[in-house]
Amino acid sequence: MNTSFLKSLGLKKKNNGTSTGLKSSSSKTFIDSYSPVDGKFIGSVSVSTKAQYESTVKTALKAFDVWRKMPAPQRGEIVRQYGEALRQHKDALGKLVSYEMGKSLQEGWGEVQEMIDICDFAVGLSRQLYGLTMHSERPNHRMYEQWHPLGAVGIISAFNFPVAVWSWNSMIALVCGDVSIWKGSEKTPMCTIACQNIFQSVLKKNNVPEGVSCIVTGDYKIGEYMTKDKRIPLVSATGSTRMGKIVATTVAERLGRSLLELGGNNAIIVSKSADLKLVLTGAVFGAVGTCGQRCTSTRRLIIHESVYDKVKKGIVKAYKQLKIGDPLNPKMHVGPLIDQDAVATYSEAIKQVKKQGGNFVVPGGVLKGKAHQSGCYVKPAVAEVAHNLPIVHHETFAPILYLIKYKGGLKNAIAIQNEVPQGLSSAIMTTDLREAEEFLSTAGSDCGIANVNIGTSGAEIGGAFGGEKETGGGRESGSDSWKAYMRRQTNTINYSKTLPLAQGIKFEL
Numbered sequence: 001m002n003t004s005f006l007k008s009l010g011l012k013k014k015n016n017g018t019s020t021g022l023k024s025s026s027s028k029t030f031i032d033s034y035s036p037v038d039g040k041f042i043g044s045v046s047v048s049t050k051a052q053y054e055s056t057v058k059t060a061l062k063a064f065d066v067w068r069k070m071p072a073p074q075r076g077e078i079v080r081q082y083g084e085a086l087r088q089h090k091d092a093l094g095k096l097v098s099y100e101m102g103k104s105l106q107e108g109w110g111e112v113q114e115m116i117d118i119c120d121f122a123v124g125l126s127r128q129l130y131g132l133t134m135h136s137e138r139p140n141h142r143m144y145e146q147w148h149p150l151g152a153v154g155i156i157s158a159f160n161f162p163v164a165v166w167s168w169n170s171m172i173a174l175v176c177g178d179v180s181i182w183k184g185s186e187k188t189p190m191c192t193i194a195c196q197n198i199f200q201s202v203l204k205k206n207n208v209p210e211g212v213s214c215i216v217t218g219d220y221k222i223g224e225y226m227t228k229d230k231r232i233p234l235v236s237a238t239g240s241t242r243m244g245k246i247v248a249t250t251v252a253e254r255l256g257r258s259l260l261e262l263g264g265n266n267a268i269i270v271s272k273s274a275d276l277k278l279v280l281t282g283a284v285f286g287a288v289g290t291c292g293q294r295c296t297s298t299r300r301l302i303i304h305e306s307v308y309d310k311v312k313k314g315i316v317k318a319y320k321q322l323k324i325g326d327p328l329n330p331k332m333h334v335g336p337l338i339d340q341d342a343v344a345t346y347s348e349a350i351k352q353v354k355k356q357g358g359n360f361v362v363p364g365g366v367l368k369g370k371a372h373q374s375g376c377y378v379k380p381a382v383a384e385v386a387h388n389l390p391i392v393h394h395e396t397f398a399p400i401l402y403l404i405k406y407k408g409g410l411k412n413a414i415a416i417q418n419e420v421p422q423g424l425s426s427a428i429m430t431t432d433l434r435e436a437e438e439f440l441s442t443a444g445s446d447c448g449i450a451n452v453n454i455g456t457s458g459a460e461i462g463g464a465f466g467g468e469k470e471t472g473g474g475r476e477s478g479s480d481s482w483k484a485y486m487r488r489q490t491n492t493i494n495y496s497k498t499l500p501l502a503q504g505i506k507f508e509l
Helices: 049-069 072-101 107-125 164-175 189-205 220-227 239-251 276-292 308-320 340-357 412-417 433-440 480-487
Strands: 030-034 041-046 132-135 141-149 152-156 179-183 212-216 234-238 257-261 267-272 296-304 359-362 383-386 398-407 425-429 449-452 486-494
Touching: 041 189, 041 398, 049 179, 049 212, 049 220, 072 107, 072 164, 072 189, 072 425, 107 164, 107 276, 152 164, 152 220, 152 308, 152 359, 164 179, 179 220, 179 412, 189 212, 189 220, 220 239, 220 340, 234 239, 234 480, 239 257, 267 276, 276 296, 276 308, 276 398, 276 486, 296 308, 296 412, 308 359, 308 383, 308 398, 340 398, 398 412, 425 433, 433 449, 480 486
Parallel strands: 152 179, 152 234, 179 212, 234 257, 267 296, 267 425, 296 398, 383 398, 425 449
Antiparallel strands: 030 041, 132 141, 141 486, 359 383
């Protein structure tokens, strides 16, 4: 594997994982990163100590005093320049994402493009942080709302989108006047360092304090420092529902804010009127893209009995054509899982499906041999199951697709979709306008994302991204999600020579 792209991103065999990512580190402990593509060593990143964490927070808060006073359009200009720098490094950073995480090269480039897109969005947003003006009930008074930055925003991201999710949070937070402290996944530490190296070069060129964007590196212990820290008013965390419950509880105990993007157990409903060409494209990519390691991956296909056999036949045929191998090879459809732990989880889920009565129409398994030497390559699997099996209600972060048959009207399919505890993404395939509208109605999908005639996987940055129930209720990226990164303030101005009280109260002195 040619890894010359590492040097262009400022990466070394040993990298510092604290604060700016550019200073020397006194940490004696390192995280070693190995590629799931070929099992080879990529590099090491130092683990932040408690003292280094403290220093990083102080650096960030000092930078906040400067950054928040800059006019928002000027902050947007810094973000614009970062977007331009990402354009210059798109090829190299996309290759790093693909090599360290294991997603296809096209998906790696696509993730960097999401970063560029959110920079563009944030630049426009920097001139649109609008408040409201209200009419006062008192004469010669004016009322309005304005928004102020929160301070240092803590960002905890997951391995499956090692760069994009940080940018969704950080770029919006930055134009709002916040500074960011990022704990990237310990499974993809080189991606974290690369993003930070690029950003620090932009800050340095503009004489902006380096603490505007900080990183800390390590496992859950570093996350604990952040969630317990009263100096960090908002913690945005992406990961499992189990992790999210810990973050939410810890942050709530100190009356802080948390923005959670947690598990998904996403379904596509296939109605009797569905265009089956759309079904196959949406379902197969949704189920096997990123080797089933997207929070929006399609886990369940809920199919009307009248088209069930035809859809099953099409799915089985499509899966036989999948090519599994090196994700940097554009001829491959499916890359590896992130590591051996993920492979073990996948294998256990397959056992549970069989134990609970499921029937595999496309068998799974772990691939061996020279082309799959990392031991992280598995076969995407498809199983016919009853909708209420315990394993079906559990999110398995792997390429296992469940086929579920439904009878009767759409109401029955929606009930099956909504019965799982997660509530991130959902979709319906139908050419019936009434069915589409029913799916999107208040009695329809209970998910944060509900699509018609596209799959569950993937999202545009212009819309707020997030889900309900055990997905955590958070919203990040587009729409008005910027409000999560700011504090609202109501202002009343009296420009009269008297002081009338609200509700006509009289208080005579």
